[in-house]
Amino acid sequence: MLDRYVIETLMPDLVGHDRRASAFLVYMVILAAATEGRVALSHAQMAERTGLSRRSVQTAVTLLRRRQLIEVSRRGATDISEYRPLSPWRRRGAW
Numbered sequence: 597m598l599d600r601y602v603i604e605t606l607m608p609d610l611v612g613h614d615r616r617a618s619a620f621l622v623y624m625v626i627l628a629a630a631t632e633g634r635v636a637l638s639h640a641q642m643a644e645r646t647g648l649s650r651r652s653v654q655t656a657v658t659l660l661r662r663r664q665l666i667e668v669s670r671r672g673a674t675d676i677s678e679y680r681p682l683s684p685w686r687r688r689g690a691w
Contacts, residue, residue, distance in 0.1 A: 601685050602627070606665075621646040622656040623665055627681045634680045 602624075610620040625645045629635040642653045657679075660666040667680040 599683065599685075601683075605685070610659075616656065616659055618646070618648050618652045619656040619659045619663075621648065622653055623660055623681065626660075626666055626679045630679065630681050634678050636676045636678045638676045 606623070607620055610623070611617045622642055625642055626635060626637070629637060639650045639653045639657070642648075642657075643650045646653065648656070657666070657668065661668055664684055665682055667682055668677050669680075670677045
């Protein structure tokens with residue numbers, strides 16, 4: 597189930613305030629695909645799922661990491677990154 601915070605607060609913040617609709621789309625793809633808490637996706641796969649360019653996906657991932665909305669890990673230098681969507685608003689007790 598989608599947390600209300602994602603639609604009511606995060607979407608207007610990323611799309612309206614930061615003017616980064618691409619970051620919201622990438623976050624939604626990661627959130628939807630991370631059924632086990634994590635998901636391995638390449639930038640090309642995320643670009644295909646969102647309709648964005650790979651460069652736009654890279655920029656979005658950088659913003660999401662900086663905003664602490666995703667955690668990114670990689671087992672080896674050539675492996676596909678694994679993403680874990682974070683919900684920092686839950687830690688603060690907002691919902």
